[in-house]
Amino acid sequence: MKRVTTSWVAARSSALGKVRAFISLTKPRQLALLMLTMYGAYFAGGGSLDPRMIGLLTVMGFSSIGGVTAFNMYFDKDIDAVMGRTRRRPLPSGVIGPREALVGSLALVLIGVISAAAINKYVALTVVAGLYFDIIAYTQLTKRFTPLSIVFGSIAGSMPALGGWAAAAGSITTGGVLMALIVFLWQPMHVWFLGYYFREEYSMARIPILPSDGNPRLISTLIAVSLAGLVAVAWAFALYYGYGFITAISTTILAALAVSRMGEFARTGERRDALKLFKFASPIIAVVFILLPLERELVYAVLLG
Numbered sequence: 654m655k656r657v658t659t660s661w662v663a664a665r666s667s668a669l670g671k672v673r674a675f676i677s678l679t680k681p682r683q684l685a686l687l688m689l690t691m692y693g694a695y696f697a698g699g700g701s702l703d704p705r706m707i708g709l710l711t712v713m714g715f716s717s718i719g720g721v722t723a724f725n726m727y728f729d730k731d732i733d734a735v736m737g738r739t740r741r742r743p744l745p746s747g748v749i750g751p752r753e754a755l756v757g758s759l760a761l762v763l764i765g766v767i768s769a770a771a772i773n774k775y776v777a778l779t780v781v782a783g784l785y786f787d788i789i790a791y792t793q794l795t796k797r798f799t800p801l802s803i804v805f806g807s808i809a810g811s812m813p814a815l816g817g818w819a820a821a822a823g824s825i826t827t828g829g830v831l832m833a834l835i836v837f838l839w840q841p842m843h844v845w846f847l848g849y850y851f852r853e854e855y856s857m858a859r860i861p862i863l864p865s866d867g868n869p870r871l872i873s874t875l876i877a878v879s880l881a882g883l884v885a886v887a888w889a890f891a892l893y894y895g896y897g898f899i900t901a902i903s904t905t906i907l908a909a910l911a912v913s914r915m916g917e918f919a920r921t922g923e924r925r926d927a928l929k930l931f932k933f934a935s936p937i938i939a940v941v942f943i944l945l946p947l948e949r950e951l952v953y954a955v956l957l958g
């Protein structure tokens with residue numbers, strides 16, 4: 654009896670281990686913030702609390718974004734084995750086999766496309782675009798060859814916001830494009846400070862993540878320009894739709910803070926400054942995608958009654 658129980662416990666713990674490992678293939682923290690941009694855009698675009706829609710959106714977001722991320726890890730298992738940051742991931746460490754990862758990620762992507770189509774064809778379009786720009790344009794065609802890969806990765810990263818808005822608005826309209834543009838313009842800060850912090854590992858894996866081999870002054874200037882663009886888009890949204898001024902003011906303050914801290918990094922090129930600025934990036938995008946829907950609610954529910 655004891656032997657049966659032990660083998661059952663062993664089997665259960667290995668199955669749990671597999672599930673945990675597969676969840677880590679979806680990069681849960683990145684997945685969570687990407688889903689926040691999806692929900693934020695959905696509610697900022699006037700989306701309702703209808704349970705069917707919220708359910709479909711949640712299944713679509715988790716499975717399409719998680720599936721694409723797991724698919725990316727399947728393709729990148731060779732370079733992930735080289736970098737200290739990624740070598741303990743389930744594929745390079747062997748916890749999950751390539752076939753399991755491929756089948757699982759494809760299943761998730763399929764569920765994502767189907768649930769997106771159940772909402773409307775524009776949301777389905779954003780999922781297909783996210784799949785194409787992440788897996789083909791970024792992972793396959795550019796990530797290993799040029800720092801310009803960030804353009805394609807950033808288009809992919811902007812798709813959940815566009816999809817969330819399209820789910821609410823029933824099509825792709827100005828507000829969705831502006832919110833997607835905000836995510837697009839946020840990504841250089843997110844990617845390049847992380848890339849600078851891990852630049853030895855990236856060069857070991859021969860991944861050209863940084864422009865001009867990581868000149869801190871150039872990186873800071875380019876990120877400052879992208880943040881200025883982000884702030885301009887936030888103000889454009891507020892002026893166009895008549896709500897979003899608190900979001901625009903908050904984004905302006907946060908971007909100004911980030912740029913003021915970049916001066917130190919531009920001068921010293923210190924890795925620890927790059928990490929601090931990387932960590933500072935996520936709250937900026939979170940503020941936009943939490944405040945904007947709240948402001949819409951405030952204006953529509955309270956002021957317009």
Ligand code: HEM
Nearest residue numbers: 682683686687690738803806807810811840844847935938
């Ligand atoms: C070109 C596009 C992007 C690239 C190259 C990129 C790259 C990365 C990398 C390398 C990490 C570290 C992962 C790890 O070591 O486990 C990361 C973490 C993360 N990413 Fe991205 N990312 C991109 C787009 C996005 C987008 C659009 C979002 C959300 C809107 C996002 C949210 C996050 C979050 C929340 C984390 C975890 C941050 C932390 O640990 O503090 N990423 N990303």
Ligand SMILES: CC(C)=CCC/C(C)=C/CC/C(C)=C/COP(=O)(O)OP(=O)(O)O
Nearest residue numbers: 717718721779780783784806809810812813
């Ligand atoms: C609607 C939809 C499906 C959108 C896709 C959203 C999505 C998954 C965006 C992520 C973009 C991206 C390039 C991440 C980094 O990968 P990396 O390989 O550079 O990161 P790593 O080095 O940590 O593996």
